[in-house]
Amino acid sequence: MSLxxxxxxxxxxxxxxxxxxxxxxxxxxxLSDKISINISYLGELGVHPGITLGIGYTAYSNSWYELTPQxxxxxxxxxxxxxxxxxxxxFLQKAKLPSGAFLEMASGFGxxxxxxxxxxxxxxxxxxxxxxxxWSPKFQVSIFGGGGWTFEGEHPIDxxxxxxxxxxxxxxxxxxxxxxxxxxxxxxx
Amino acid sequence: xxxxxxxxxIIYMILFMSSCLLYYGTGDxxxxxxxxxxxxxxxxxxxxxxxxxxxxxxxxxxxxxYYNRFHSMQELEKSYGIVYWDQRSSGISQxxxxxxxxxxxxxxxxxxxxxxxxxxxxxxENLFLYGTSWGGTLSLKYLTTGDYQEDIKGVIIEDGGHNMxxxxxxxxxxxxxFAKNQIDDDNxxxxxxxxxxxxxxxxxxxxxxxxxxxxxAKHLNQTNLERTYPTLKIEGDFSGPGGxxxxxxxxxxxxxxxxxALLPHMNILSLDxxxxxxxxxxxxxxxxxxxxxxxxxxxxxxxxxxxLLTETYDGPIPNAGHNPAIENPDEFLYRFNNFINExxxx
Numbered sequence: 001m002s003l004x005x006x007x008x009x010x011x012x013x014x015x016x017x018x019x020x021x022x023x024x025x026x027x028x029x030x031l032s033d034k035i036s037i038n039i040s041y042l043g044e045l046g047v048h049p050g051i052t053l054g055i056g057y058t059a060y061s062n063s064w065y066e067l068t069p070q071x072x073x074x075x076x077x078x079x080x081x082x083x084x085x086x087x088x089x090x091f092l093q094k095a096k097l098p099s100g101a102f103l104e105m106a107s108g109f110g111x112x113x114x115x116x117x118x119x120x121x122x123x124x125x126x127x128x129x130x131x132x133x134x135w136s137p138k139f140q141v142s143i144f145g146g147g148g149w150t151f152e153g154e155h156p157i158d159x160x161x162x163x164x165x166x167x168x169x170x171x172x173x174x175x176x177x178x179x180x181x182x183x184x185x186x187x188x189x
Numbered sequence: 190x191x192x193x194x195x196x197x198x199i200i201y202m203i204l205f206m207s208s209c210l211l212y213y214g215t216g217d218x219x220x221x222x223x224x225x226x227x228x229x230x231x232x233x234x235x236x237x238x239x240x241x242x243x244x245x246x247x248x249x250x251x252x253x254x255y256y257n258r259f260h261s262m263q264e265l266e267k268s269y270g271i272v273y274w275d276q277r278s279s280g281i282s283q284x285x286x287x288x289x290x291x292x293x294x295x296x297x298x299x300x301x302x303x304x305x306x307x308x309x310x311x312x313x314e315n316l317f318l319y320g321t322s323w324g325g326t327l328s329l330k331y332l333t334t335g336d337y338q339e340d341i342k343g344v345i346i347e348d349g350g351h352n353m354x355x356x357x358x359x360x361x362x363x364x365x366x367f368a369k370n371q372i373d374d375d376n377x378x379x380x381x382x383x384x385x386x387x388x389x390x391x392x393x394x395x396x397x398x399x400x401x402x403x404x405x406a407k408h409l410n411q412t413n414l415e416r417t418y419p420t421l422k423i424e425g426d427f428s429g430p431g432g433x434x435x436x437x438x439x440x441x442x443x444x445x446x447x448x449x450a451l452l453p454h455m456n457i458l459s460l461d462x463x464x465x466x467x468x469x470x471x472x473x474x475x476x477x478x479x480x481x482x483x484x485x486x487x488x489x490x491x492x493x494x495x496x497l498l499t500e501t502y503d504g505p506i507p508n509a510g511h512n513p514a515i516e517n518p519d520e521f522l523y524r525f526n527n528f529i530n531e532x533x534x535x
Contacts, residue, residue, distance in 0.1 A: 045435070045441075045442075046436070047436050047437065078441065080213070080214075080218050080231075080438075081229075081439045081440075081441050082283065082441075114283075116220040116227050116229070116283055118218040118219050118220050118229070120219070120220040120221075121219060121220070121221055121222065121306065122222045123221050123222065123223040123302040123305070124223075126305050128305075128309060131222055134220070134227070136284070136285070170285045171283070171443065172278045172282070172283075172284070172285060172286065172443070172446075172450045172451075173278075173285060173288065173450050174449070174450045176442070176446060177442060177446075179442075
């Protein structure tokens with residue numbers, strides 16, 4: 001899939017999510033019932049370790065489907081390559097299956113701060129000065145899909161594993177794709 | 190519920206720990222930030238020797254960051270400090286340099302920054318440049334720029350491309366002859382006929398764009414795949430980056446995407462340094478593989494010898510193509526070490 005097609009897909013998902021948020025039935029009424037928090041292992045290419053923390057608000061829910069906008073912050077490190085700090089708004093769509101299993105997809109956008117993972121020296125006229133803040137802000141979009149299991153209770157807990165990709169721009173003037181996994185738990189109040 | 194949380198946390202701890210165990214952690218690692226690019230430098234090997242070799246990778250758009258896994262480089266690291274770096278918008282180089290900064294002249298300035306950094310950070314007694322293919326072209330362009338060749342003890346050029354129009358024309362001749370032989374042998378006639386038609390339709394590589402160059406590169410690779418020599422020696426230990434290198438090294442997917450961003454803005458097909466080589470006072474070791482279809486001998490070597498005044502050349506290396514360091518490392522190392530030892534007096 002080309003990047004332009006991916007952007008169109010992500011925009012379409014965002015429009016659909018917005019439509020769902022402002023239309024249809026919603027069985028979740030109490031504000032406290034709609035809030036969830038999540039913590040997950042973020043593995044860029046699976047093995048470059050990081051962590052994601054997030055908070056969600058279930059905007060639409062019925063017996064088989066949920067739509068939850070989430071605000072996530074993430075950090076990961078690819079040793080001797082780069083570190084990234086990500087702030088993202090995503091839309092989590094969950095299709096609930098019988099016996100607690102579920103499938104889900106999250107697509108979002110935000111920004112990403114990246115820095116090389118080693119000392120950075122700025123070169124100017126044969127002089128080198130160590131860069132005290134070598135972070136660069138960029139745009140970021142993401143799409144993840146996977147599934148998991150809901151452990152029902154007064155406060156349900158989801159255990160999930162999602163695979164997907166996020167892209168940063170500009171990286172050498174293009175959208176650089178990253179493969180990644182998210183696996184963690186989501187706690188509903 | 191708490192048991193579930195505990196088990197989950199333990200699994201994540203294991204994931205974190207296993208992620209950190211296998212990285213390539215040896216040597217020194219830095220980035221140089223210059224003109225929009227964040228350029229990685231990996232210094233490995235015998236840095237205490239005082240003798241440093243800056244390795245300039247090929248391409249444009251290649252990477253040097255897995256070259257330390259080749260047998261020949263591991264041997265060189267025993268004697269010298271080896272400086273691996275990735276050029277702007279190449280390999281795993283980062284940042285967001287402007288398209289206007291993607292010129293051979295600016296690559297020379299990047300190389301100068303690397304050289305100055307090494308000289309300031311380490312106690313360099315002798316500094317050498319070693320360039321493969323486009324890296325050889327870059328090395329020679331560096332020596333012909335201003336007074337940059339001062340304090341460079343020697344340069345090793347492996348299958349370089351100092352005269353790109355000559356290189357392309359001779360390379361196309363080799364591929365065309367190969368195609369004709371394949372057709373005569375009834376081998377994949379349709380493909381090789383298309384190859385000949387392509388070169389007939391686009392006879393002047395100095396005005397090629399990226400599409401034509403990539404088409405040429407595809408045909409060149411096809412000749413390399415189908416060409417076999419009973420004596421060709423590929424280093425058995427390591428022939429290229431695999432999963433371990435992608436997942437557990439500084440390498441990233443950018444090494445696959447960076448060339449596509451670079452090549453539309455940096456066309457070197459008309460770059461010709463032949464007339465400038467006479468200004469080089471630094472000793473130059475020329476190395477060519479006898480079966481190189483990219484930068485063919487004898488044409489390219491003859492042109493270099495006719496224009497250089499300081500060269501050492503012992504003829505093409507047998508059983509090797511475009512990368513003698515990989516394909517015939519023993520002979521490559523013999524010539525390489527002799528050249529350096531004569532210059533540093535060992």
